[in-house]
Amino acid sequence: MMVSDRSRSACLAVLIISACCLVQCTTTTGPAPVAPLYVVPNGFPEPVFPADNLPSAERIALGKALFMSTALSRTNTIACASCHLEQYAFADTATVSVGVEGRRGTRNAPSLFNVAYHPYYMREGGVPTLEMQVQVPIAEHNEFDFNILQVQARLTADTSIVNAAMRAYGRPPDPFVITRAIACFERTLLSGSSRADRQDLTSAEQRGRVLFESTRTNCTSCHGGFNYTTYAFENNGLASVYADSGRYRLTRSTADIARFKVPSLRHVGVTAPYMHDGSLRTLRDVLDHYNSGGHLHPQKSPLIRPLGLTRQELDDLEAYLRAL
Template sequence: MKTDFTGNRRILVAAILLPSIFFLACKKEAIPQLQGRGIMVIPEGFPEMPFPEDNQFSRERWELGKKLFYDPILSVDNSISCASCHKANLAFADDRDFSPGVENRPGVRNAPSLANVGYHPYYLREGNVPTLEMQVPVPVQEENEFAHNMVLIAELLSANAEYQKMATEAYNREVDPFVITRALATFQRSLISGNSRYDKYHFQGDKTVLSESEKRGMQLFFSERAKCGSCHGGFNFTDYSFQNNGLDTVYSDPGRMRLTGLPGDESLFKVPSLRNVEVTAPYMHNGKFQTLMDVVEHYNSGGKNHPNKSSRVQELNLSQQEKIDLAAFLESLTDDEFISNTLFKE
C-alpha cells in the first residue's frame, strides 16, 4: 500500500498446472510453498521470508488478504483500493508522480513498488513504521489517501457473509482490525520477485542471458568508481539506509526528519530497491525523473548541493556508452514472470 508520507487478495493455482497441489515445506520448513508457478517460493540467493508469530502464512490468510487488496471498500467513498496505487503489471508501483486519493485528493509521495516488501526492516520513506501489519492502517486513515477508519471498515466487512466466513477460516475470529491488517500483510509478503535476467545470470548460473552491454553495466554498477552497490547492494538492491542523494538544494519534504526532528535527518529517505526499476517510473520520492537515463544522468552529475547530501554521491564523469551500459544493466533487473503472474492479479 502506498503509505509514504503521513500515510499514504486466495491462493488459486490454475488447474492446468497440476491436478492436485499440496503445500510443501520451504528450505528450512518455515514457510509453506506451492509446486509450480505459485506463491511463497523463495528464489535462489534470497533469505527466507520472515513472518510474525501471530501471523504465520496460510492459504486462507493469503486469500483474504488478496481480496482486501483489490477491494475499494477500504476507502471512505469506495473509489480506490490498494491496487489503485500499486499495479501488478508495474511491479506493484504506479506510473504517476503522485497517486491521487479519494475525491482525487493529491498524493504527496511517489508510490513505491511492493516487490519484496516483506523483507524490509521498516516502512515509509522515513522508516517510522516497524512492521507491515502496522503499516496497513497508515494509508487507510490518511486523509489524502483512503480517509477511512479501520473500525468502521471492520463493521462494513462484518455485514458481508463472505468476508465473515473467510475471516473465521483464516484467523478463527470475526472481521476486525487485527484480521484486516494481518491478512493484507500476508498478501504483501507473498509479492516476491527474484527471477530477473540478472538473477538467472548471477544466482542460477546462466552466463548467456545478459548482453555485453548489460555485463559492462553490471561491472560498473558494483565498481568502486560508480559505487552504486554501496547503497543498492544485496539480494534486494538496497541497504535500507537513509540517504540524501542531492536531488535538490531545497526540499518540501522533510524526509526522515519528520520522524526524528534532527536537522541531520532533513530530506533523508530510505534507499529504495532497484528490482523491476525499469517498470516503476517515475523515479525518486517525488517522481522527478521520468526515465532511467534521467536517473543515470543525475548520479553522473554528482547531484545538487545540500548540507545532508551523501558523500557517496560524487560526479562520475561517465562516457555516453557507460551511461547506456548502466541503464541497460538496470533493465536486466526486470522480473517478467513476477509482473505477469496472474496469481497476484485480481
C-alpha cells in the same frame, strides 16, 4: 525494452498470485499436489512471518481480496491496488499517488515486491511492521481518508469476507484481521530470478554490471544485497530545497533532513517515475542525475558526486538496471 520488462514483471506477479489461488482451490477436492504458498527465489532468504500471522492459503487469499477492495477507502473508490499496480511491480505510474476525491499525495508509491524483507516501512522508516503499515493509507487524508473501525463495519456487512475471515483467522474482519491478512498477502510478493540473478546478460548489460559494482559509481554502497538496497536513509542531492523533510519529520534530527529510505532496484525498469516524489520521469533521468553529482544539500551523501560517465556507459548502466 520497457514492454518486455513490464511483461516479465506482470507474468511473475500472476504466477505468484496464481500459486496462492491454486492452494485455495485444491484444498476441498481431496488429495492433490501440495502447491507452495509462495516461492522463495534462488538466493533469497526465507521471509520471516510474525508468530501471530503465519501464512496459510486462506490468509493470503483474504489478504489479496482486501488488497484489491475499495471498501478500505471512505468513498469506496480507492484500493491498495489502485496505486500498487501489479503490472508495474506493484508500483504506481503516477508521479504521486492520488487518493479519494482526487486528492494528491506527496510521494510516489514504491514497489511492493520483496517488502517481506524490509526492516521498516515508509520513506522515513517510522513503521516497524507490514501489519502497521497497512493502517497508514487507510487513515491518511490524501489516501483512503477512512477509519479502520468503519472499514470493519463495512466488511462485516459482506458475508463472503466475514466467512473468509473466519476461515483464515477464526474471527470476523476486525482491525487485527484486516491488517494481518493484507500483510500476509504482501509478504508473498516475492520476485527474483531476474536475468541479472541468472547472469543471463547481454554484453551491454555485462558492461553495465561492471560499472554498477565498481568504486567508480559506488551504486552498490546503497543498492547492494539481494534486494539491491541497504535500507539505509540517504540524501541523494535530488534538490537543494526539499518540500518533504524525509526522515527528519520522524526523528527531528537535522542530520536526517531530506533523507529517505533507499529503495530496492528490482524491476526498476518498470517502476517509473522515480525518487520519493516521482520527480524523475525516466530511468535515464535518474542516471543523468547521478552522473551530474546532484544538487548541493547539507545532508547529501558524500558518495553522490559527478561520475563522468560517457553516453555509452550510461546506456550500458541503464541496460543492466533493466535486467534487475
